[in-house]
Amino acid sequence: xxxxxxxxxxxxxxxxxxxxxxEAMLPYFTKSFGNPGSRNHSFGWxxxxxxxxxxxxxxxxxxxxxxxxxxxxxxxxxxxxAIKGAAYMYEKAxxxxxxxxxxxxxxxxxxxxxxxxxxxxxxxxxFDLTILEPPAxxxxxxxxxxxxxxxxxxxxxxxxxxxxxxxxxxxxxxxxLCHEKGIVFHTDATQWAxxxxxxxxxxNIDLLSLSAHKVYGPKxxxxxxxxxxxxxxxxxxxxxxxxxxxxxxxxTLNVTGIVGLGKACEIAKAEMDRDGERLLKLRRKLEDAVVxxxxxxxxxxxxxxxxxxxxxxxxxxxxxxxxxxxxxEIACSSGSACTSASLEPSYVLKAxxxxxxxxxxxxxxxxxxxxxxxxxxxxxxxxxxxVKKLRLLSPLYDMHLEGIDLSKVEWAHx
Amino acid sequence: MAYSDKVxxxxxxxxxxxxxxxxxxxxxxxxxxxxxxxxxxxxxxxQLQIKVNQSTGVIEDAKFKCFGxxxxxxxxxxxxxxxxxxxxxxxxxxxxxxIVEELSLPPVKIHCSVLAEDAIKxxxxxxxxxxxxAADATPAVAP
Numbered sequence: 001x002x003x004x005x006x007x008x009x010x011x012x013x014x015x016x017x018x019x020x021x022x023e024a025m026l027p028y029f030t031k032s033f034g035n036p037g038s039r040n041h042s043f044g045w046x047x048x049x050x051x052x053x054x055x056x057x058x059x060x061x062x063x064x065x066x067x068x069x070x071x072x073x074x075x076x077x078x079x080x081x082a083i084k085g086a087a088y089m090y091e092k093a094x095x096x097x098x099x100x101x102x103x104x105x106x107x108x109x110x111x112x113x114x115x116x117x118x119x120x121x122x123x124x125x126x127f128d129l130t131i132l133e134p135p136a137x138x139x140x141x142x143x144x145x146x147x148x149x150x151x152x153x154x155x156x157x158x159x160x161x162x163x164x165x166x167x168x169x170x171x172x173x174x175x176x177l178c179h180e181k182g183i184v185f186h187t188d189a190t191q192w193a194x195x196x197x198x199x200x201x202x203x204n205i206d207l208l209s210l211s212a213h214k215v216y217g218p219k220x221x222x223x224x225x226x227x228x229x230x231x232x233x234x235x236x237x238x239x240x241x242x243x244x245x246x247x248x249x250x251x252t253l254n255v256t257g258i259v260g261l262g263k264a265c266e267i268a269k270a271e272m273d274r275d276g277e278r279l280l281k282l283r284r285k286l287e288d289a290v291v292x293x294x295x296x297x298x299x300x301x302x303x304x305x306x307x308x309x310x311x312x313x314x315x316x317x318x319x320x321x322x323x324x325x326x327x328x329e330i331a332c333s334s335g336s337a338c339t340s341a342s343l344e345p346s347y348v349l350k351a352x353x354x355x356x357x358x359x360x361x362x363x364x365x366x367x368x369x370x371x372x373x374x375x376x377x378x379x380x381x382x383x384x385x386x387v388k389k390l391r392l393l394s395p396l397y398d399m400h401l402e403g404i405d406l407s408k409v410e411w412a413h414x
Numbered sequence: 415m416a417y418s419d420k421v422x423x424x425x426x427x428x429x430x431x432x433x434x435x436x437x438x439x440x441x442x443x444x445x446x447x448x449x450x451x452x453x454x455x456x457x458x459x460x461q462l463q464i465k466v467n468q469s470t471g472v473i474e475d476a477k478f479k480c481f482g483x484x485x486x487x488x489x490x491x492x493x494x495x496x497x498x499x500x501x502x503x504x505x506x507x508x509x510x511x512x513i514v515e516e517l518s519l520p521p522v523k524i525h526c527s528v529l530a531e532d533a534i535k536x537x538x539x540x541x542x543x544x545x546x547x548a549a550d551a552t553p554a555v556a557p
Contacts, residue, residue, distance in 0.1 A: 319457055321483040325417075325425060337457045339484040345457065356455030393431055393487065395461035395479035396454060402436055411453030412532075 003374040005329040012366035018216035026264040028256045036253050047255050048198040054262025058223050063199035070248045071258050074222035075190040076114040078209035082186045085235030087224040090154040100128040103154035108140050109351035137302035138352050143174035155184045160192035165301035166310030166346040175204025192266035206233045217264030221257030279367045280308035282376045289380035309367040314358040317397035318390040326386035335362035336388040418518035424488035429495050432477040447541025449533040458482035460490045462533040473497045473502050485523040506538050518555035
């Protein structure tokens with residue numbers, strides 16, 4: 001059976017809103033439109049009640065107390081508030097001190113730019129930064145973090161699961177290590193939260209970022225978990241204004257978005273086990289179908305320690321953008337430079353030591369709640385057909401078949 | 415990115431795909447000029463081969479293979495079409511700007527047309543070198 005086209009396999013980029021989420025949001029656009037900050041009339045109370053409920057729903061998803069949830073516009077903002085806010089609060093020396101003296105921060109090369117860039121800004125402002133290089137399987141272990149910790153380390157920020165390859169870092173162990181050493185631990189859980197069981201107590205998290213639109217909620221809404229006890233984490237607020245969200249994030253609350261986030265978290269909590277199990281089977285089916293029919297394919301990142309719904313495959317001797325053109329009815333992503341604004345291939349794959357030529361040849365396929373077996377079968381078939389077609393066009397595949405070692409050829413770089 | 419219809423047409427129906435023999439074969443054939451430009455780590459490699467009538471100096475046939483994005487494939491496909499029936503000098507006069515215009519390439523894809531021009535020049539230079547023809551005023555490889 002040919003599934004309905006186009007097929008959406010880019011759920012790591014964003015997800016459609018669950019109709020139940022939209023349903024929950026609708027009254028707050030028109031009827032219950034009040035500002036939760038309005039303390040003296042029923043419109044305000046109604047909105048506040050909705051926000052409180054959403055706070056409980058988000059807290060329940062990650063095993064937190066509702067007082068520990070700060071609503072934001074999404075993970076990028078959450079990461080900025082967490083990383084910069086913690087660095088400024090726990091700094092060893094004030095602004096203007098010599099380079100490297102304000103405190104030491106640890107992160108990793110294959111973090112999202114929304115973590116790396118705030119860290120790099122702090123480095124310019126006088127903090128010292130260690131960027132861990134992941135091994136080929138993409139997994140940051142507690143041992144790697146332990147080896148980088150110094151007496152002046154104030155913050156460790158390591159994502160829970162990677163957005164391009166889906167690999168899962170040793171977050172609970174890294175958290176335990178940080179707690180033992182008295183270091184603040186932040187995790188960007190954008191791809192993880194709502195997909196995998198999370199408990200900020202058992203998993204030793206101090207600060208956690210999440211976004212609604214990755215879990216079938218609306219874009220423009222997210223949350224930051226800020227631990228309140230053992231230890232109490234304090235942050236310097238980045239945005240000044242009305243002092244909403246206990247001063248962590250001034251600005252009128254995005255009530256509709258927050259209601260949507262809350263509902264999305266409630267649904268995710270109830271359905272993640274069933275969805276995860278189903279998607280893992282589908283992902284394996286997709287990978288097996290492709291790898292069994294094509295030579296010179298590599299699944300990037302650790303084979304097992306990965307999210308159930310993301311796969312990243314490099315198809316040797318075929319360029320990613322042209323591959324996406326050949327399967328244009330399937331929406332996915334590529335690590336190819338030609339698909340990025342920077343004309344650089346994926347820095348995440350490069351960080352894993354995947355050669356540039358294989359980074360150019362990669363596709364990320366990410367499944368979602370409504371992905372079907374028919375879609376997966378169709379996609380596998382379309383990819384196999386496209387790769388075979390493009391390899392007929394590829395001078396590199398000819399050379400490979402002729403036994404020429406491509407790494408030994410003197411290429412005319414341009 | 416939205417491509418022009420011409421790019422999509424070349425991509426879906428590439429003209430003159432292939433080669434005149436293995437890498438080792440074509441190296442020894444004096445009627446064949448080979449251009450291999452780009453690098454896998456840059457995401458583009460073009461291989462262009464021309465078959466030249468050694469008495470008239472006319473390019474009788476041209477074949478390409480390309481590892482690269484849709485516009486790289488289209489640029490090299492177009493180059494083979496344009497080269498057929500041209501003399502070496504006429505072939506060497508093809509400019510990347512003509513390819514950009516013909517395919518309506520967006521600015522971010524201009525390097526694909528530059529690579530195609532390089533491939534043309536490099537194939538012609540290879541033929542000339544094999545046949546002891548001095549490279550003329552036209553530079554063999556774009557700077």
